[in-house]
Amino acid sequence: MGEDSRCWGNQSVRLSGKKILMTAAGQGMGRASALACAAEGAQVIATDRDAALLDGLSDAGIETAQLDVTDPQAIKEIARKVGPLDGLFNCAGIVHHGTILDLSDDAWQGSLDVNVTSALRLTRACLPGMLERAEETGTASILNMASMASSIKGFVNRAAYGATKAAVIGLTKAVAADFVKQGLRCNALCPGTVDTPSLRGRIKAAPDPVQAEKDFVARQPMGRLATVDDITPMVIYLLADESRFVTGQALLVDGGVTI
Ligand code: NAD
8 A cells, every 4th residue: 555545544645646447427416526536636547438428527637538348459458548547437338218118238248348348358458557545555446336226236127227237247356356355345335326418318308208207216216316426436446445345245325225
């Protein structure tokens, strides 16, 4: 562990000295996490499929790069370009709405590609460098974006989403088990319903948007949606040395859904 990062009681240096790559950082929780980690002193490389969404992040000292996580070659290139990392946040994910009867093979494959295979490929590409960093500093951390809709809890119309997010948790545990002795940690983040641009899109696309929003809120016992700022403290924690004894976990920030 580096000297700076050992001072984790000091809020301003929680991620000092850490180089962290993030996917889907153009909006929603990815963008908020990039900003929050940079504010905690990390060197953040923020990527997204849509480069225009990354505008403005450089004002916060964040490096940006276009990356479609379904492009295996682009993943290899960015891993080579960024070099050894202390942190990797696989945040990219898409929601397919529907039951298994509404799920075409193509839609299933698309959900697998973005939600699971991307995390596998990025982890595989970045892992050698992260193990080097773990050997030097004592720790490196991978964070995978799962959801409470996964192996944790079933929701209606989330067949592909729930199954692929469950696979993310399985992948997380496998990586954690394989590399625990080398100082590499791997955890999954499982948020509740978070107010982000894609959630707003799902509400807008519903036959009755007012009722759809009410339904999303109703599944949150706290009576409100999460904001991205409810989630970023857990992102920082899991990427920081504070969580150095935490690995292989699916950590819920769900506002009480699973009480
Ligand atoms: P969002 O869905 O609003 O934004 C997602 C971002 O991902 C966009 O910037 C988009 O351009 C990018 N993206 C989509 N496909 C991509 C690809 N192939 N390659 C690279 N980038 C791509 O943001 P969000 O709602 O915060 O979701 C982020 C993650 O959190 C997803 O994995 C999602 O499944 C998960 N999640 C969301 C909620 C929620 O309620 N919003 C709850 C639990 C988990």
